[in-house]
Amino acid sequence: IVLVLYFVISSAIVRKKRELGIQKALGFTTFQLMNQLSIHFMTPVISGTIVGVLLGATGTNTLMSFVQRGMGVMKAEYIIKPSWMLAFALLFILTSYVSALLIAYRIRKISAYALVSE
Numbered sequence: 001i002v003l004v005l006y007f008v009i010s011s012a013i014v015r016k017k018r019e020l021g022i023q024k025a026l027g028f029t030t031f032q033l034m035n036q037l038s039i040h041f042m043t044p045v046i047s048g049t050i051v052g053v054l055l056g057a058t059g060t061n062t063l064m065s066f067v068q069r070g071m072g073v074m075k076a077e078y079i080i081k082p083s084w085m086l087a088f089a090l091l092f093i094l095t096s097y098v099s100a101l102l103i104a105y106r107i108r109k110i111s112a113y114a115l116v117s118e
Contacts, residue, residue, distance in 0.1 A: 002099045009103045025112035038100035045096045
């Protein structure tokens with residue numbers, strides 16, 4: 001996920017270089033722009049995490065029972081705690097957000113003066 005975020009955010013910064021420079025000239029801070037870009041990419045991460053957790057909670061027992069039949073285990077019931085699933089989802093979302101912030105730190109190099117002089 002971090003690699004995909006890196007490629008997507010890096011290309012977004014390159015595409016929006018002029019727009020980000022204008023926003024900096026208007027008074028936005030680097031952290032505000034980083035936060036804006038990072039939150040923009042959190043929508044697909046959060047929706048994917050929710051879908052993944054729901055599918056994992058409902059399909060883990062079925063999938064593991066199917067896989068273990070080849071080993072001779074005919075019936076297996078794994079205990080899936082909702083608190084662990086929630087903790088994993090929150091940790092995954094937080095990790096993605098922090099990674100997106102670190103990747104978007106390249107915005108600090110953009111300045112309005114450099115855009116005007118180009």
